[in-house]
Amino acid sequence: LAKTTQPISMDSYEGQEVNITCSHNNIATNDYITWYQQFPSQGPRFIIQGYKTKVTNEVASLFIPADRKSSTLSLPRVSLSDTAVYYCLVDQTGANNLFFGTGTRLTVIP
Amino acid sequence: SAVISQKPSRDICQRGTSLTIQCQVDSQVTMMFWYRQQPGQSLTLIATANQGSEATYESGFVIDKFPISRPNLTFSTLTVSNMSPEDSSIYLCSVDSGVQYFGPGTRLTVT
Numbered sequence: 001l002a003k004t005t006q007p008i009s010m011d012s013y014e015g016q017e018v019n020i021t022c023s024h025n026n027i028a029t030n031d032y033i034t035w036y037q038q039f040p041s042q043g044p045r046f047i048i049q050g051y052k053t054k055v056t057n058e059v060a061s062l063f064i065p066a067d068r069k070s071s072t073l074s075l076p077r078v079s080l081s082d083t084a085v086y087y088c089l090v091d092q093t094g095a096n097n098l099f100f101g102t103g104t105r106l107t108v109i110p
Numbered sequence: 111s112a113v114i115s116q117k118p119s120r121d122i123c124q125r126g127t128s129l130t131i132q133c134q135v136d137s138q139v140t141m142m143f144w145y146r147q148q149p150g151q152s153l154t155l156i157a158t159a160n161q162g163s164e165a166t167y168e169s170g171f172v173i174d175k176f177p178i179s180r181p182n183l184t185f186s187t188l189t190v191s192n193m194s195p196e197d198s199s200i201y202l203c204s205v206d207s208g209v210q211y212f213g214p215g216t217r218l219t220v221t
C-alpha cells in the first residue's frame with residue numbers, strides 16, 4: 001500500500017482558491033489517486049479521482065505530475081461549507097484496502 | 111454511486127455488552143467494508159466482507175471481537191462484542207462501486 005503525506009491543517013479565506021498537495025512517493029503503476037472529503041459526523045465523500053495529468057469535475061481539479069509521486073487537489077473559490085477534512089489516497093481501483101492517512105483539516109475563514 | 115444507510119446512527123452501551131450495526135446499500139455490491147474512526151483520528155479498515163465467504167480481517171482486528179455477517183449483496187452487519195470504553199468510536203461501512211462510497215457512520219459510546 002502506498003502511503004501518503006499531507007499537511008495536517010490549512011486555513012483559507014472565503015473566495016480563495018485552495019491547493020492541497022499530497023505526496024505518495026511509493027505509488028505503484030496500478031494505483032489511482034483519489035480524494036475524499038469528510039464533514040464532522042459524516043462518512044467520507046468521494047471528490048475526485050485521477051491517474052495522471054489533470055482531472056476536473058464540478059467540485060474540484062486534480063493535478064498529477066508526470067512522475068505521479070505527488071498530486072494537488074484544487075478547490076476553486078472556497079466557501080465556509082468547504083471546511084472539512086480532506087483525505088488523499090492511492091489505491092488500485094477495486095482493491096480491498098483503502099489506507100486513510102491523517103488528512104488535511106481545511107478551515108475556511110469568513 | 112451508491113446510497114448507504116446504517117443503523118443505529120448512535121448508541122450508548124455499557125461495558126461488557128455487544129452491539130450489532132447494520133449496513134444497507136441500495137444496489138447489489140460484491141465488496142463491503144467496515145471501518146473504525148476513533149475520535150479525532152483517521153479511518154482504519156477493520157475487515158472486508160464479501161457475500162458468500164468469510165470476512166477478511168486486518169491486522170489488529172479479530173472475528174471474535176468483531177463478527178461480521180454478509181447474508182446478501184445489499185446488507186451486512188458488524189457486531190462489536192464484549193465492549194470496553196476503548197471501543198468508543200464511529201463505525202462506518204462502505205461499498206466499492208468503482209470508488210468507495212461510505213455510510214453516515216454509527217457513533218458508539220461505551221460507558
